[in-house]
Amino acid sequence: METNNFLAQNQIFSHLDKSVLKKIEASAQKRYFxxxxxxxxxGDVWPYLxxxxxxxxTAVKESAEGRSLTLVAVKAGEIFWGLAxxxxxxxxxxxxxxxxxxxxxLWSRETLLPSLLxxxxxxxxxxxxxxxxxxxxxxxxxxxxxxxxxxxxxHLLLDQSSDNSSEQLPRDLTLDEMAARIxxxxxxVCRFLHRFSxxxxxxxxxxxxxxxxxxxxxxxxxxxx
Amino acid sequence: METNNFLAQNQIFSHLDKSVLKKIEASAQKRYFxxxxxxxxxGDVWPYLxxxxxxxxTAVKESAEGRSLTLVAVKAGEIFWGLAxxxxxxxxxxxxxxxxxxxxxLWSRETLLPSLLxxxxxxxxxxxxxxxxxxxxxxxxxxxxxxxxxxxxxHLLLDQSSDNSSEQLPRDLTLDEMAARIxxxxxxVCRFLHRFSxxxxxxxxxxxxxxxxxxxxxxxxxxxx
DNA sequence: CACCGTCTTTGCCTTAACGCAAATTTATTG
DNA sequence: CAATAAATTTGCGTTAAGGCAAAGACGGTG
Numbered sequence: 001m002e003t004n005n006f007l008a009q010n011q012i013f014s015h016l017d018k019s020v021l022k023k024i025e026a027s028a029q030k031r032y033f034x035x036x037x038x039x040x041x042x043g044d045v046w047p048y049l050x051x052x053x054x055x056x057x058t059a060v061k062e063s064a065e066g067r068s069l070t071l072v073a074v075k076a077g078e079i080f081w082g083l084a085x086x087x088x089x090x091x092x093x094x095x096x097x098x099x100x101x102x103x104x105x106l107w108s109r110e111t112l113l114p115s116l117l118x119x120x121x122x123x124x125x126x127x128x129x130x131x132x133x134x135x136x137x138x139x140x141x142x143x144x145x146x147x148x149x150x151x152x153x154x155h156l157l158l159d160q161s162s163d164n165s166s167e168q169l170p171r172d173l174t175l176d177e178m179a180a181r182i183x184x185x186x187x188x189v190c191r192f193l194h195r196f197s198x199x200x201x202x203x204x205x206x207x208x209x210x211x212x213x214x215x216x217x218x219x220x221x222x223x224x225x
Numbered sequence: 226m227e228t229n230n231f232l233a234q235n236q237i238f239s240h241l242d243k244s245v246l247k248k249i250e251a252s253a254q255k256r257y258f259x260x261x262x263x264x265x266x267x268g269d270v271w272p273y274l275x276x277x278x279x280x281x282x283t284a285v286k287e288s289a290e291g292r293s294l295t296l297v298a299v300k301a302g303e304i305f306w307g308l309a310x311x312x313x314x315x316x317x318x319x320x321x322x323x324x325x326x327x328x329x330x331l332w333s334r335e336t337l338l339p340s341l342l343x344x345x346x347x348x349x350x351x352x353x354x355x356x357x358x359x360x361x362x363x364x365x366x367x368x369x370x371x372x373x374x375x376x377x378x379x380h381l382l383l384d385q386s387s388d389n390s391s392e393q394l395p396r397d398l399t400l401d402e403m404a405a406r407i408x409x410x411x412x413x414v415c416r417f418l419h420r421f422s423x424x425x426x427x428x429x430x431x432x433x434x435x436x437x438x439x440x441x442x443x444x445x446x447x448x449x450x
Numbered sequence: 451c452a453c454c455g456t457c458t459t460t461g462c463c464t465t466a467a468c469g470c471a472a473a474t475t476t477a478t479t480g
Numbered sequence: 481c482a483a484t485a486a487a488t489t490t491g492c493g494t495t496a497a498g499g500c501a502a503a504g505a506c507g508g509t510g
Contacts, residue, residue, distance in 0.1 A: 061363075061367055061371075063370075063371040069366070069367075069370045069371075083356065086352060090360070093360060093364070094363065116345060116348075116349050117349055119345055120341060120342040120343050120344055120345045120347070121342050122345070122348075123341075123345050123347075123348030123349045123351075124338075124341050124342055126352050127311060127348055127351050128311045128312065130355045130356065130359065131355065133359065134355065134362060135308065135312075135315070135318060137362040137363065137366060138362065139318070140366055141286070141294070141296070141366055142294075142318070144366065144408075145286065145288075145294045146286075146288040148497085149496080149497070174457065174458090175457075184497080184498085185497085185499080187459085187460085187498075187500095188498070190459060190460085191459090194459080206457090206458075206505075374466080374467070375466095399487065409468090410467085410469080412467095412490090413466095413468075415490085416489090431476070431487095431488075432476090451510105452509105453508100454507105454509090454510105455507095456506085456508105457504105457506080457507100458503100459505090460501100460502085460503080461503100462499105462500090462501090463498105463499085463500090464497105464498085464499080464500100465496105465497085466497075466498090467494105467495085467496075468494080468495075469494080469495095470491105470492090470493090470494100471490100471491090471492095472490085473488100473489080473491100474489070475486105475487080476485105476486080476488085477484100477485080477486070478485075478486090479485095480481105480483090
């Protein structure tokens with residue numbers, strides 16, 4: 001089974017004995033979802049922890065009036081959970097939706113809890129993982145509270161282009177998706193993209209974009225006005 | 226020692242054997258701080274976990290231009306930590322400051338980690354605690370992203386007055402402090418307080434306030450425009 | 451190729467939020 | 481009680497952000 005290998009590569013499970021790993025692996029359910037499907041809706045009680053085998057899952061908050069905010073994208077090899085996995089009967093504060101067709105390996109609370117209680121290291125690693133997510137949330141808060149839209153967008157563009165300095169990159173997010181990630185609207189994103197373009201910071205076409213002045217973009221992202 | 230009892234009352238430690246508890250308790254340092262002092266500044270690497278014995282500690286994010294956002298208030302009996310307790314060399318994403326003279330019982334990473342690794346239950350409880358904090362952060366995000374200032378302020382007022390329906394309550398937060406909790410400014414808070422008052426939702430004097438129309442206030446807090 | 455649905459772009463207008471400065475009130479301390 | 485500091489309140493002007501609507505642009509698909 002290649003899955004064995006797959007699990008062992010994960011930060012959380014990597015320190016377990018082979019035997020324990022096998023037991024845990026055997027107790028997992030495999031589930032498949034298609035892009036656009038909801039795995040869980042906001043408010044549901046969902047006591048599962050999962051690792052993404054293939055594809056991508058995103059956690060999304062939604063306001064009554066359709067606006068939404070993407071909190072995190074969980075990619076292949078990464079772990080995520082329903083709140084009720086930890087806190088019984090706690091409803092999801094955000095929904096989970098599938099951004100790319102995916103395969104999940106998931107455990108219910110009852111299934112995994114015994115292993116967690118027996119293995120201090122396993123629980124510890126889980127704590128560390130959660131801390132990383134706390135950190136991530138903390139950044140979102142900071143940006144929402146202090147950075148104006150321009151700064152948040154600049155940040156997003158930097159993430160997207162990572163280090164690929166000045167290459168042409170496909171625009172694989174729609175304006176609505178970008179807006180959802182930075183907590184704004186389609187129109188705002190569009191305007192700022194073109195403003196950046198006018199200022200010679202990025203170059204943009206309908207299908208591609210490239211960062212021409214990475215430094216200025218970083219300045220914008222830093223400016224914690 | 227009454228401290229023994231104190232620790233045992235905590236969610237995290239309550240399930241430990243007396244012997245383990247004693248060992249953990251013995252390994253803690255006691256530290257005292259005065260209101261206004263900083264325990265750690267944003268950006269510092271601080272590998273400690275602590276429980277508040279007396280007083281209150283708050284976690285605060287600050288922008289370059291003096292504006293600040295209070296993330297959480299840690300009260301007596303509650304636990305908090307520096308990021309580096311979990312992630313080596315990770316700098317604090319927020320500072321910790323003392324809102325009321327306090328006594329902390331704290332452990333360094335090296336001190337407590339062995340106990341965590343040995344005791345699955347202890348690590349697990351810690352995970353659960355962190356999840357509660359994640360949840361809290363998630364609410365902050367939601368409010369910042371979707372709720373206008375009025376809604377966030379309404380929320381704060383409801384928290385402050387908890388269930389004490391229509392009693393007169395002391396105004397123990399300054400406008401600046403309120404502003405810091407909802408991510409806005411002194412002036413905004415002042416204006417909305419008086420607007421609420423004009424609308425007959427609250428009654429307010431310089432030193433006290435009371436909620437006269439709890440339902441309307443809840444409506445405002447709900448309105449996830 | 452014509453049609454449809456989705457996405458992007460832009461102009462125009464409204465509102466929310468903020469910053470500054472000044473006036474006023476309250477608290478504190480010698 | 482005077483003097484000073486801190487906190488509150490208000491007016492006024494500015495900017496950021498958003499909503500609506502209409503006009504392109506594009507990619508399919510029949």
